[in-house]
Amino acid sequence: xxxxxxxxxxxxxxxxxxxxxxxxxxxxxxxxxxxxxxxxxxxxxxxxxxxxxxxxxxxxxxxxxxxxxxxxxxxxxxxxxxxxxxxxxxxxxxxxxxxxxxxxxxxxxxxxxxxxxxxxxxxxxxxxxxxxxxxxxxxxxxxxxxxxxxxxxxxxxxxxxxxxxxxxxxxxxxxxxxxxxxxxxxxxxxxxxxxxxxxxxxxxxxxxxxxxxxxxxxxxxxxxxxxxxxxxxxxxxxxxxxxxxxxxxxxxxxxxxxxxxxxxxxxxxxxxxxxxxxxxxxxxxxxxxxxxxxxxxxxxxxxxxxxxxxxxxxxxxxxxxxxxxxxxxxxxxxxxxxxxxxxxxxxxxxxxxxxxxxxxxx
Amino acid sequence: xxxxxxxxxxxxxxxxxxxxxxxxxxxxxxxxxxxxxxxxxxxxxxxxxxxxxxxxxxxxxxxxxxxxxxxxxxxxxxxxxxxxxxxxxxxxxxxxxxxxxxxxxxxxxxxxxxxxxxxxxxxxxxxxxxxxxxxxxxxxxxxxxxxxxxxxxxxxxxxxxxxxxxxxxxxxxxxxxxxxxxxxxxxxxxxxxxxxxxxxxxxxxxxxxxxxxxxxxxxxxxxxxxxxxxxxxxxxxxxxxxxxxxxxxxxxxxxxxxxxxxxxxxxxxxxxxxxxxxxxxxxxxxxxxxxxxxxxxxxxxxxxxxxxxxxxxxxxxxxxxxxxxxxxxxxxxxxxxxxxxxxxxxxxxxxxxxxxxxxxxx
Numbered sequence: 001x002x003x004x005x006x007x008x009x010x011x012x013x014x015x016x017x018x019x020x021x022x023x024x025x026x027x028x029x030x031x032x033x034x035x036x037x038x039x040x041x042x043x044x045x046x047x048x049x050x051x052x053x054x055x056x057x058x059x060x061x062x063x064x065x066x067x068x069x070x071x072x073x074x075x076x077x078x079x080x081x082x083x084x085x086x087x088x089x090x091x092x093x094x095x096x097x098x099x100x101x102x103x104x105x106x107x108x109x110x111x112x113x114x115x116x117x118x119x120x121x122x123x124x125x126x127x128x129x130x131x132x133x134x135x136x137x138x139x140x141x142x143x144x145x146x147x148x149x150x151x152x153x154x155x156x157x158x159x160x161x162x163x164x165x166x167x168x169x170x171x172x173x174x175x176x177x178x179x180x181x182x183x184x185x186x187x188x189x190x191x192x193x194x195x196x197x198x199x200x201x202x203x204x205x206x207x208x209x210x211x212x213x214x215x216x217x218x219x220x221x222x223x224x225x226x227x228x229x230x231x232x233x234x235x236x237x238x239x240x241x242x243x244x245x246x247x248x249x250x251x252x253x254x255x256x257x258x259x260x261x262x263x264x265x266x267x268x269x270x271x272x273x274x275x276x277x278x279x280x281x282x283x284x285x286x287x288x289x290x291x292x293x294x295x296x297x298x299x300x301x302x303x304x305x306x307x308x309x310x311x312x313x314x315x316x317x318x319x320x321x322x323x324x325x326x327x328x329x330x331x332x333x334x335x336x337x338x339x340x341x342x343x344x345x346x347x348x349x350x351x352x353x354x355x356x357x358x359x360x361x362x
Numbered sequence: 363x364x365x366x367x368x369x370x371x372x373x374x375x376x377x378x379x380x381x382x383x384x385x386x387x388x389x390x391x392x393x394x395x396x397x398x399x400x401x402x403x404x405x406x407x408x409x410x411x412x413x414x415x416x417x418x419x420x421x422x423x424x425x426x427x428x429x430x431x432x433x434x435x436x437x438x439x440x441x442x443x444x445x446x447x448x449x450x451x452x453x454x455x456x457x458x459x460x461x462x463x464x465x466x467x468x469x470x471x472x473x474x475x476x477x478x479x480x481x482x483x484x485x486x487x488x489x490x491x492x493x494x495x496x497x498x499x500x501x502x503x504x505x506x507x508x509x510x511x512x513x514x515x516x517x518x519x520x521x522x523x524x525x526x527x528x529x530x531x532x533x534x535x536x537x538x539x540x541x542x543x544x545x546x547x548x549x550x551x552x553x554x555x556x557x558x559x560x561x562x563x564x565x566x567x568x569x570x571x572x573x574x575x576x577x578x579x580x581x582x583x584x585x586x587x588x589x590x591x592x593x594x595x596x597x598x599x600x601x602x603x604x605x606x607x608x609x610x611x612x613x614x615x616x617x618x619x620x621x622x623x624x625x626x627x628x629x630x631x632x633x634x635x636x637x638x639x640x641x642x643x644x645x646x647x648x649x650x651x652x653x654x655x656x657x658x659x660x661x662x663x664x665x666x667x668x669x670x671x672x673x674x675x676x677x678x679x680x681x682x683x684x685x686x687x688x689x690x691x692x693x694x695x696x697x698x699x700x701x702x703x704x705x706x707x708x709x710x711x712x713x714x715x716x717x718x719x720x721x722x723x724x
Binding site: 058060100101102104109110112113114117118120127128129130131132133138139140141142144 | 420422462463464466471472474475476479480482489490491492493494495500501502503504506
């Protein structure tokens with residue numbers, strides 16, 4: 001076995017830990033309601049696509065949540081997957097006896113695993129483990145996982161594409177924090193990084209997932225045919241970039257700093273993901289679709305909640321570059337901007353991609 | 363599968379985290395030098411007793427360190443076990459290809475897993491996972507582990523025996539913090555708790571360890587034939603209890619508090635452990651011996667280091683009962699006492715028990 005170099009070259013931007021007002025735990029309700037929608041889809045995927053006869057009941061059934069953050073959504077999700085798998089075993093084998101379950105909660109090393117472990121329910125019906133590291137690399141032994149789940153994580157690139165930080169490159173992303181509205185070269189640099197990362201993800205999972213095992217992905221994306229600049233995720237980051245530029249113009253932030261601040265997020269379309277999976281060849285796409293977008297109401301409350309949601313996600317990217325007070329002021333002005341122009345978030349194309357891949361026979 | 367109730371009724375006293383002067387990381391050198399001695403023993407146990415032919419090379423080889431604390435000793439220990447296992451595979455199968463390794467680092471939920479994960483070497487040759495929970499309960503799926511290692515952890519009871527905190531019981535441990543020098547009933551209560559805990563440990567491991575798999579235990583104990591009151595561990599706690607009583611007499615601590623402060627540690631003899639393992643019946647004792655005691659020199663430095671070592675271990679027991687300043691003062695006077703009377707720690711019987719159990723065929 002070669003060196004497992006872990007996060008050597010990747011950057012980790014953990015969700016904000018703890019349980020304060022701007023923590024992930026208290027701002028993940030959007031993911032939760034969506035997860036409820038998704039659960040019936042997963043139930044369907046397990047019922048229709050998981051061939052439990054090929055998994056001996058005497059062996060543990062292993063599930064991983066990749067990019068699990070600190071809960072509580074991950075606990076709900078894995079419990080629902082377990083329920084679905086148990087039902088499938090019972091229906092197929094006409095027995096109430098099912099395998100033992102082992103669940104691996106994965107996220108970057110900088111994730112707050114202490115909080116994750118403390119909030120794990122003691123009366124759970126599975127054996128739990130935490131696995132630190134980037135899911136763009138190998139994390140598990142060969143053929144050791146049956147279901148892999150990843151929710152709201154795969155839009156995070158392993159790192160900012162190097163070209164966009166390179167002053168000498170055509171893809172240098174001067175004055176912006178993201179590729180929405182940027183030069184074509186910037187968009188290409190982001191897309192190529194996404195392709196490299198997804199290949200890393202699929203190659204690693206191809207080794208780890210047993211034949212017939214499922215990879216279930218839920219990720220914010222861009223509907224087919226919608227341009228990047230019309231995608232709500234990109235619009236939201238563009239507005240954030242404008243707020244940052246305004247502060248730079250007011251002399252509150254060094255303008256050069258803005259040039260090197262880039263958010264490593266890519267919103268792929270179902271078509272893009274489909275092409276990558278097909279080209280990779282290790283998995284069959286069982287399902288790939290855009291879920292209906294949950295439209296935010298044009299209220300002050302919604303604008304504030306959305307701004308906070310973005311903050312929870314990207315704050316770690318800004319830390320180390322900007323002072324805490326500057327970040328507070330930035331998100332204060334960002335929140336106000338969204339309140340004033342609610343059409344920024346209530347219209348435009350965005351979708352959640354839901355995909356199920358099945359590991360082909362080896 | 364029934365409810366896995368985790369630590370429901372057990373108390374967790376984690377080693378002190380972080381990297382401050384009194385942290386575990388900076389005060390575990392004694393365990394380290396000992397670990398080096400033990401490594402050659404483990405190498406021998408693996409070479410002589412591990413039947414690698416019964417473990418298919420295509421399947422992951424799984425190792426758990428139970429009560430691993432936060433490193434770095436656990437990393438050295440598991441890497442050495444892996445090296446031994448690789449050598450055994452290579453020697454037996456005449457091939458350089460060995461299985462993939464997965465290592466589970468276990469400790470109480472209150473252990474600082476964030477620090478553990480951050481100090482994990484990126485270039486390690488195994489897949490790592492953290493497992494929170496008490497090793498006196500089930501932690502892993504059935505037949506999923508090949509080697510279990512536990513160093514300096516199994517002398518910690520799952521909880522203080524209830525009788526010693528019960529004013530109405532003959533085993534009420536008034537005015538003491540441990541059973542050394544206490545009434546016979548107190549000693550019996552501690553021993554019975556140890557027996558219950560070890561049974562819990564062995565029953566859980568019997569489920570989790572594959573047939574032919576090894577459990578390697580390193581634990582401070584008491585040589586056969588040495589009375590509790592002569593065992594250095596007990597003497598050290600008795601001195602600590604005296605320091606506490608002195609502070610109570612000086613009015614610095616409520617005397618009643620001392621009555622309810624008990625350290626949940628039991629120093630068993632090889633004979634006691636042997637009897638429990640034989641009665642349990644799931645494991646064969648491949649090896650059981652006392653390692654030579656490393657005698658501390660009678661210097662101020664040694665006394666201070668020893669006092670700090672004891673503090674790292676038991677501080678968590680005192681937290682919540684005593685103010686931080688009181689704990690500081692207690693260990694200051696404890697350290698002085700050991701400096702003044704070095705014979706307290708430089709003589710007396712104590713030993714490290716080293717044991718290897720092999721899982722019998724089911």
